[in-house]
Amino acid sequence: MKYILAIDQGTTSSRAILFDERMQIAATAQKEFTQHFPASGWVEHKPNQIWSTTIDMCREVMQKINLEARDIASIGITNQRETTLVWDKATGQPIYNAIVWQDRRTSDICKSLKADGLEPMITHKTGLLLDPYFSATKLKWILDNVEGARTKAINGDLLFGTVDSFLLWKLTEGKSHVTDATNAARTMLYDIRRGNWDEEICHLLGIPMNMLPEVHDCASNFGVTAPSLLGGIIPIHGIAGDQQAATIGQACFTAGMMKSTYGTGCFALLNTGDQLVASKNRLLGTIAYQLDGKTTYALEGSIFVAGAVVQWLRDGIGIVSQANETQKMAETAGDDQNVYMVPAFTGLGAPYWDAECRGAIFGLTRSSNQNDFARAALESVGYQTRDLLEAMQNDWTGGTKGILRVDGGMSANDWAMQFVSDILGTPVDRPNVLETTATGAAWLAGMHSGMYPDQSGFADNWSLECRFTPTMDASKRDSKYAGWKDAVSRCLTSR
Numbered sequence: 396m397k398y399i400l401a402i403d404q405g406t407t408s409s410r411a412i413l414f415d416e417r418m419q420i421a422a423t424a425q426k427e428f429t430q431h432f433p434a435s436g437w438v439e440h441k442p443n444q445i446w447s448t449t450i451d452m453c454r455e456v457m458q459k460i461n462l463e464a465r466d467i468a469s470i471g472i473t474n475q476r477e478t479t480l481v482w483d484k485a486t487g488q489p490i491y492n493a494i495v496w497q498d499r500r501t502s503d504i505c506k507s508l509k510a511d512g513l514e515p516m517i518t519h520k521t522g523l524l525l526d527p528y529f530s531a532t533k534l535k536w537i538l539d540n541v542e543g544a545r546t547k548a549i550n551g552d553l554l555f556g557t558v559d560s561f562l563l564w565k566l567t568e569g570k571s572h573v574t575d576a577t578n579a580a581r582t583m584l585y586d587i588r589r590g591n592w593d594e595e596i597c598h599l600l601g602i603p604m605n606m607l608p609e610v611h612d613c614a615s616n617f618g619v620t621a622p623s624l625l626g627g628i629i630p631i632h633g634i635a636g637d638q639q640a641a642t643i644g645q646a647c648f649t650a651g652m653m654k655s656t657y658g659t660g661c662f663a664l665l666n667t668g669d670q671l672v673a674s675k676n677r678l679l680g681t682i683a684y685q686l687d688g689k690t691t692y693a694l695e696g697s698i699f700v701a702g703a704v705v706q707w708l709r710d711g712i713g714i715v716s717q718a719n720e721t722q723k724m725a726e727t728a729g730d731d732q733n734v735y736m737v738p739a740f741t742g743l744g745a746p747y748w749d750a751e752c753r754g755a756i757f758g759l760t761r762s763s764n765q766n767d768f769a770r771a772a773l774e775s776v777g778y779q780t781r782d783l784l785e786a787m788q789n790d791w792t793g794g795t796k797g798i799l800r801v802d803g804g805m806s807a808n809d810w811a812m813q814f815v816s817d818i819l820g821t822p823v824d825r826p827n828v829l830e831t832t833a834t835g836a837a838w839l840a841g842m843h844s845g846m847y848p849d850q851s852g853f854a855d856n857w858s859l860e861c862r863f864t865p866t867m868d869a870s871k872r873d874s875k876y877a878g879w880k881d882a883v884s885r886c887l888t889s890r
Contacts, residue, residue, distance in 0.1 A: 464627025471633030471840030522680030571618035633839025644831030657805035661701035676786035696783030724769035817867035
């Protein structure tokens with residue numbers, strides 16, 4: 396039997412998952428790594444820890460079922476997007492920590508570019524808004540603030556990459572400096588209409604184009620592993636950013652299909668086919684996937700804090716010791732409390748895009764307790780999902796399929812998913828396999844290597860575990876959502 400090794404390098408942990416010939420999970424290994432917060436609004440990772448946890452988990456998962464390199468047909472990589480790394484071309488050593496997608500240190504750079512009237516041009520080319528979220532201004536910050544970095548970059552001695560490129564470079568011992576179209580599309584340096592790095596934007600930000608990786612389809616020949624790393628040569632045939640990999644893993648291959656992934660943040664994507672939609676509601680136009688040279692686009696809404704709000708309940712204020720406790724607490728909370736939590740710990744994403752906004756809790760009374768906090772935290776994810784889907788429905792004239800497919804760790808919380816369905820007034824489908832991100836990466840690699848079926852065959856294998864249908868009265872739904880909109884309006888810096 397042959398296997399596919401999926402590398403799922405996320406914001407808080409690195410995972411390796413082995414899939415068998417039937418696309419069933421055979422073994423998993425996972426390890427968390429340290430989050431660094433050197434200043435308010437700054438978030439960093441140690442690049443060498445990203446690498447060490449990744450390669451260690453690959454070795455561990457292979458050992459679990461006694462596999463050798465020859466047993467693995469190919470590798471697929473999926474990764475936290477936008478996180479920015481720069482390393483020395485000769486030594487492979489990073490010149491600074493990885494600046495994580497959540498990091499807001501470049502807010503002033505973005506404000507300055509907006510003041511110069513540059514956002515419309517950047518949005519037209521990249522589909523993105525001028526926000527610290529994306530890689531471009533993070534890369535500019537590194538070149539501006541690390542001594543000698545810009546000179547070395549101009550001389551061709553430094554390389555830039557998102558996490559996928561960095562891992563690929565390490566896995567191939569420097570032979571492949573490559574990314575895929577979905578990750579390139581999240582840098583704010585890539586023209587997603589023309590399919591190339593944009594010289595005008597790079598010049599504007601002072602970024603030498605010789606730093607940038609080559610861009611491939613999501614399923615492609617990305618290189619092979621160095622024999623010393625995993626005991627032999629293994630081809631690498633798939634790469635996609637985590638949210639695009641989840642879209643693929645959910646088999647959202649038809650225009651109008653939607654998925655929402657609830658991890659650290661929440662990311663909803665609506666497949667718009669070959670049409671790149673210019674959003675009127677501050678959503679992002681992006682690449683859903685690129686196969687056989689054909690680009691499929693999507694509208695994306697990004698919520699910075701979803702599962703992270705439960706982490707805050709656990710690690711920040713100690714209300715829970717385990718994340719799954721929140722379901723019982725939410726069920727116990729009084730339905731009449733109307734407590735609203737706006738989890739803007741690092742600003743608000745779509746459709747508000749307020750980098751300076753910070754979190755708040757509204758509606759507290761003398762009888763409010765920790766159960767109400769837990770319920771408000773879970774409800775905030777549902778409200779933010781409705782923000783995104785209403786914006787998508789206003790932007791996309793092609794019509795949606797009317798069902799939201801969900802995945803990610805938080806989607807296992809039945810109470811939270813029922814509330815999402817209630818507040819949307821839309822059925823919510825949870826698949827049998829929640830590891831859709833890794834599944835998407837595995838399918839790309841397995842399909843390219845001839846082990847897995849094509850898109851149609853893969854879509855036929857998607858299976859439903861649970862459908863949540865709306866039970867909330869429409870007037871109550873709208874009343875609760877109006878309360879949320881009022882709470883958000885009190886937090887926005889532009890109010």
